[in-house]
Amino acid sequence: MSRGADSRPAVVLLSGGLDSATALAIAREQGFDCHALSLDYGQRHRAELEAARRVAEAQGVREHRILPIDLAAFGGSALTDPDIAVPEGPSEGIPVTYVPARNTIFLSLALAWAEVLGARDLFVGVNAVDYSGYPDCRPEYIEAFERLANLATRAGVEGVAIRVHAPLIRMTKAEIIRTGVRLGVDYGLTLSCYAADARGRACGRCDSCRLRAAGFAAAGVPDPTAYQAESA
Amino acid sequence: MSRGADSRPAVVLLSGGLDSATALAIAREQGFDCHALSLDYGQRHRAELEAARRVAEAQGVREHRILPIDLAAFGGSALTDPDIAVPEGPSEGIPVTYVPARNTIFLSLALAWAEVLGARDLFVGVNAVDYSGYPDCRPEYIEAFERLANLATRAGVEGVAIRVHAPLIRMTKAEIIRTGVRLGVDYGLTLSCYAADARGRACGRCDSCRLRAAGFAAAGVPDPTAYQAESA
Numbered sequence: 001m002s003r004g005a006d007s008r009p010a011v012v013l014l015s016g017g018l019d020s021a022t023a024l025a026i027a028r029e030q031g032f033d034c035h036a037l038s039l040d041y042g043q044r045h046r047a048e049l050e051a052a053r054r055v056a057e058a059q060g061v062r063e064h065r066i067l068p069i070d071l072a073a074f075g076g077s078a079l080t081d082p083d084i085a086v087p088e089g090p091s092e093g094i095p096v097t098y099v100p101a102r103n104t105i106f107l108s109l110a111l112a113w114a115e116v117l118g119a120r121d122l123f124v125g126v127n128a129v130d131y132s133g134y135p136d137c138r139p140e141y142i143e144a145f146e147r148l149a150n151l152a153t154r155a156g157v158e159g160v161a162i163r164v165h166a167p168l169i170r171m172t173k174a175e176i177i178r179t180g181v182r183l184g185v186d187y188g189l190t191l192s193c194y195a196a197d198a199r200g201r202a203c204g205r206c207d208s209c210r211l212r213a214a215g216f217a218a219a220g221v222p223d224p225t226a227y228q229a230e231s232a
Numbered sequence: 233m234s235r236g237a238d239s240r241p242a243v244v245l246l247s248g249g250l251d252s253a254t255a256l257a258i259a260r261e262q263g264f265d266c267h268a269l270s271l272d273y274g275q276r277h278r279a280e281l282e283a284a285r286r287v288a289e290a291q292g293v294r295e296h297r298i299l300p301i302d303l304a305a306f307g308g309s310a311l312t313d314p315d316i317a318v319p320e321g322p323s324e325g326i327p328v329t330y331v332p333a334r335n336t337i338f339l340s341l342a343l344a345w346a347e348v349l350g351a352r353d354l355f356v357g358v359n360a361v362d363y364s365g366y367p368d369c370r371p372e373y374i375e376a377f378e379r380l381a382n383l384a385t386r387a388g389v390e391g392v393a394i395r396v397h398a399p400l401i402r403m404t405k406a407e408i409i410r411t412g413v414r415l416g417v418d419y420g421l422t423l424s425c426y427a428a429d430a431r432g433r434a435c436g437r438c439d440s441c442r443l444r445a446a447g448f449a450a451a452g453v454p455d456p457t458a459y460q461a462e463s464a
Binding site: 115140 | 297299300301302303305306307331332333334335336337340341343344345347348367368370372373376377379380381383384385386
């Protein structure tokens with residue numbers, strides 16, 4: 001595999017949303033040669049994968065892979081189970097949009113690819129501030145995964161430390177957006193909505209849309225999101 | 233989902249090999265209502281999945297799922313990459329049959345299913361004694377995964393402990409076989425070979441075949457394995 005002479009490989013989890021697009025830009029700014037991984041996990045919001053393709057292309061990653069993994073087979077989440085509705089209002093506790101063990105599965109797959117590439121660095125755009133109540137977005141979770149990764153792999157046995165970077169974990173949504181704007185991220189390419197239509201337009205009502213819109217407002221950045229209502 | 237009144241659900245990773253068949257029998261002996269999960273991960277030894285089906289049926293699991301996950305897309309292992317040969321002699325260090333991050337991926341998927349089922353118990357047949365040098369078969373690895381599982385999930389947030397059972401982890405192969413025989417496991421249904429033929433007959437030469445044959449010899453149990461040479 002060809003790479004820049006000074007550039008270490010990293011695997012970046014890329015969902016197509018605002019957060020992971022920013023995490024990718026941060027990885028690139030830190031000089032990593034980025035291999036982007038998206039998971040086609042039976043999510044309702046399929047337009048997300050199109051957004052991931054656009055973001056990967058716009059940011060010039062080394063390689064972008066979309067791996068199918070049928071989490072809908074297990075069900076249990078509004079994002080994969082058509083019988084569970086995506087809520088339009090705020091929710092308490094862990095929301096129904098939580099996908100069981102999603103980040104653990106995604107990080108495990110990123111770890112597998114990293115091991116094959118000889119990469120020691122994983123990037124994930126999780127965020128503990130505006131984290132929607134998901135348990136697998138907390139700093140202690142990321143630390144536990146990093147510890148596991150170093151026990152799980154060839155690298156760990158050979159004493160090469162694997163690092164799991166979660167550069168957004170303590171940022172507010174507004175800070176994430178300001179960072180991305182500084183790094184040239186085109187948020188018009190991203191899609192955060194849990195209930196986007198087939199053309200990739202956001203609903204404007206789900207948890208994810210509300211957090212995102214509030215983030216643009218707080219950052220003082222014009223919201224580039226295409227909403228369903230606007231062009232209906 | 234219907235279950236026995238006194239029976240707690242557990243998710244058991246079932247490869248079709250000798251170890252996981254024994255782990256399943258132990259989970260059943262402990263009174264768990266077993267949901268068996270096999271992964272169709274692009275392994276060369278596809279006959280393993282047929283063995284998993286036979287074992288699941290013979291042991292009367294509540295449900296057996298085979299989930300496709302294309303680890304061959306990443307390559308890096310003799311078990312998924314046709315360009316890497318399965319070695320016939322003993323190897324030093326981590327062998328080429330090691331599949332990057334395999335147990336982490338499999339346990340993550342088991343965790344996702346457990347969360348949907350409301351199960352708190354996962355069973356995996358890893359073994360640290362005759363473990364072939366795989367990093368993700370060590371007790372400290374299993375402990376780290378259990379810690380992660382309790383941070384990753386709804387159960388963890390709600391204070392319900394998840395347990396990762398690795399009942400074989402400190403047993404020799406002979407002890408595993410004696411335990412399984414006591415519990416009525418029919419090892420003639422299982423397949424451990426990395427290079428089985430299309431009819432599921434073992435090569436008798438790979439690491440896994442050699443460990444298995446030595447285990448039957450040490451346990452003083454007749455080896456029920458169908459070898460390619462016998463019927464060639």
